[in-house]
Amino acid sequence: MASPTSAPPLPTTPRAGARQWAALAALTLAVTLLAVDGTVLALAVPALTADLAPSATALLWIGDAYSFALAGLLISMGTLADRIGRKRLLLVGVSGFGAASLLAALAPSAGWLIAARVLLGVAGATLMPSTLSIVRNLFLDARQRTRAVAVWSAGASGGAALGPLVGGALLEHYWWGSVFLINLPVMLVVLVAVAALVPESRNPSAGPLDAWSVLLSAAAVVPFVWTVKHAAQNGPGLAGAASLGLAIAAGAAFVTRQRRLPDPLVDVGLFTRPAFAGTVAASLIAVFAFSGLLFFFSQYLQLVRGYSPFEAGIRELPLTLASIAVVAVAVPVMARLGAGRALAAALLVAAAGLAVLALAEGQPGYAGLALGLVVTGLGVGLAFTAATDAVLGAVPRDRAGAASAISEMSYELGIALGIALLGTAHTLLYRDRLPDLAGLPGATQDAVTESLAAAYAALPGGGALLDAARHAFAQAMQVTSGIAAALLVAAAGVAWKLMGARPRT
Numbered sequence: 001m002a003s004p005t006s007a008p009p010l011p012t013t014p015r016a017g018a019r020q021w022a023a024l025a026a027l028t029l030a031v032t033l034l035a036v037d038g039t040v041l042a043l044a045v046p047a048l049t050a051d052l053a054p055s056a057t058a059l060l061w062i063g064d065a066y067s068f069a070l071a072g073l074l075i076s077m078g079t080l081a082d083r084i085g086r087k088r089l090l091l092v093g094v095s096g097f098g099a100a101s102l103l104a105a106l107a108p109s110a111g112w113l114i115a116a117r118v119l120l121g122v123a124g125a126t127l128m129p130s131t132l133s134i135v136r137n138l139f140l141d142a143r144q145r146t147r148a149v150a151v152w153s154a155g156a157s158g159g160a161a162l163g164p165l166v167g168g169a170l171l172e173h174y175w176w177g178s179v180f181l182i183n184l185p186v187m188l189v190v191l192v193a194v195a196a197l198v199p200e201s202r203n204p205s206a207g208p209l210d211a212w213s214v215l216l217s218a219a220a221v222v223p224f225v226w227t228v229k230h231a232a233q234n235g236p237g238l239a240g241a242a243s244l245g246l247a248i249a250a251g252a253a254f255v256t257r258q259r260r261l262p263d264p265l266v267d268v269g270l271f272t273r274p275a276f277a278g279t280v281a282a283s284l285i286a287v288f289a290f291s292g293l294l295f296f297f298s299q300y301l302q303l304v305r306g307y308s309p310f311e312a313g314i315r316e317l318p319l320t321l322a323s324i325a326v327v328a329v330a331v332p333v334m335a336r337l338g339a340g341r342a343l344a345a346a347l348l349v350a351a352a353g354l355a356v357l358a359l360a361e362g363q364p365g366y367a368g369l370a371l372g373l374v375v376t377g378l379g380v381g382l383a384f385t386a387a388t389d390a391v392l393g394a395v396p397r398d399r400a401g402a403a404s405a406i407s408e409m410s411y412e413l414g415i416a417l418g419i420a421l422l423g424t425a426h427t428l429l430y431r432d433r434l435p436d437l438a439g440l441p442g443a444t445q446d447a448v449t450e451s452l453a454a455a456y457a458a459l460p461g462g463g464a465l466l467d468a469a470r471h472a473f474a475q476a477m478q479v480t481s482g483i484a485a486a487l488l489v490a491a492a493g494v495a496w497k498l499m500g501a502r503p504r505t
């Protein structure tokens with residue numbers, strides 16, 4: 001019999017059961033489709049160019065308009081999910097994503113497709129933070145949460161790499177709009193599964209959503225991203241300076257307002273914590289490097305190596321499999337090293353993989369490319385898991401939506417900036433390495449300098465000039481891969497310095 005002075009037993013954290021893991025499967029399917037949608041278009045670029053004839057600027061907008069819209073609304077939608085219910089907003093987002101996918105599939109022009117991609121981004125902004133914050137609320141045990149976040153991250157990083165394979169399989173037999181049409185049956189499955197398996201959750205003490213904060217957050221993010229894109233394409237100018245000024249003013253007003261509100265849209269005090277700020281900064285740099293390279297790698301496999309869309313997708317599969325395999329090692333690695341050291345090590349592994357790719361892109365054969373993809377996939381998969389788990393662990397459950405939105409905003413902003421900046425750098429490097437085109441007609445010169453895909457259309461007979469253009473594209477890829485590897489090394493330094501090196505208890 002226990003003595004009267006004996007201490008009461010410590011409360012145990014509830015562990016997730018079969019229903020929670022089944023719900024995780026539905027949430028991961030949703031985020032996988034979102035990630036696929038962010039990269040599936042890369043393989044469709046040659047078919048898009050032939051059908052819609054977009055300019056180089058329009059082609060970049062088709063690629064990153066989705067991410068720009070996501071980044072501009074993620075903070076607002078994450079906080080809205082905390083207020084009105086995460087499951088409710090998720091169901092609305094799933095329905096909207098399916099409708100916008102149908103509009104994109106039927107696009108008759110580049111402008112229509114850009115508009116549809118924006119709508120996809122708006123719908124996606126309701127999905128990303130909702131899925132991650134629901135994961136935070138379903139899995140209360142720390143080790144189970146890390147495992148669940150690893151599965152969720154595998155859906156995000158694996159989906160990004162799976163996009164080219166899905167796109168390749170569809171483009172082998174159907175027109176380019178099929179890469180969007182495939183979203184409809186998948187989203188229907190997600191809709192039914194979420195409705196049946198996911199419980200509703202919200203912040204019970206949340207106040208009303210502040211409309212001015214919503215407007216200021218979008219006014220800070222969207223003009224900033226546009227400024228970067230505009231400057232990368234056209235150099236500094238009056239329009240870029242005005243847009244940057246607007247972004248800075250809106251950002252300052254947003255931060256000031258958040259500090260004064262009793263229930264802010266974003267707890268800006270989180271960024272005073274070095275671990276939180278380091279996680280966000282490191283993940284943004286990592287995604288910037290990874291996505292900017294991936295956008296052009298699919299084109300490299302098709303246009304330089306001569307693979308069909310499906311063959312190109314198959315050859316990117318090692319990246320997908322490696323990023324998914326991280327699920328098996330994420331928990332023990334992070335328990336042993338801690339989030340900071342695990343994230344830094346993962347980023348260095350990914351940098352090594354990109355360095356191998358940079359060398360292999362100039363060599364014949366596929367073995368070097370496969371090795372580089374495997375190493376990159378392992379590093380990126382572990383990095384996403386460590387960064388996401390660190391962000392979720394830094395906030396209470398009732399603020400999970402807002403914290404998830406910050407994490408996802410860095411992810412989507414990194415994608416948008418990576419495509420805009422590394423994409424533009426690659427285009428400039430490609431043009432710099434082209435031979436003298438003075439002997440060609442003006443229209444043909446413009447097409448060859450526009451992009452390698454346009455060069456194929458303008459030079460149907462091929463020949464030495466097209467070979468030279470392919471060589472210029474490959475050299476540009478090597479330099480871009482080297483830049484991306486250097487960025488990942490810098491991100492590893494940020495993670496190590498700001499997140500600390502203590503293992504997690």
